[in-house]
Amino acid sequence: MSSQSVREIHEKIRYIHSLYRQLKTLVARYDNVRLRIKVQKKKTADAEARCAELKSQHAKMCAEIREAEGRYDLIDAALQKRKTQLDQAKNNKEYTSLKDQIADDQKRNDALADKILEQTEKAEEFVPRIESADAEIKAARAAQAEVEKELRDMVPELNESSQYIREEIRKNLKEVDADFVPPLRDALRAFDGDQAMAPVEGEYFCGGCRMEIPMQYIVALCEGKPYTCGSCGRFIYLPKGFVINNEDEDD
């Protein structure tokens, strides 16, 4: 028989389980902030991509306008030249031909001028959109910086707390009743931290997988013997307030 009472053995394991749960909560807090940073980084990148796309469309449009203006100038120069040639036309045929070319060039340039005007209006519509995309980037970067700062601020406190909890776990594991150590170690190797242990739920259910624990094992637990859930492999302990028959008889 061990030096600890059944109640003390399970109290100790219960405390160790609560420590593992605290550790999990700390890690979850940390992960949560890191996840938020990831989300925020994506928002920043998306805003930057949207803005870059708008700027590229705008630049392409401006280049098209410049190109159209160049063509307009060339046609216009040819047109002016033909107008001066009109006066020097040698015969009626040449005069008519020049007249036709001038009319043709004029028509082409009128169409070009319409297109340039239309493109210029479209390009101007991009200006406020680019401005708002730039503002979006600025806001996304600021939000990202804020969450990154939150993480930086919480790291020292998290490290300190988790170090304290890990130390407390180490210390308390050493104080676990010798018979309980091997199965508890096995469960801790098989599961991740707080998942390695589960209290009896209700009168005879595993608090981890909810499967029924055969009554003889509940009796064994109450007699101070360890039990590992036959279904999930978690180390089972008695929760606070569980009526331990043996001890009640002793009282």
Ligand SMILES: [Zn+2]
């Ligand atoms: Zn189980």
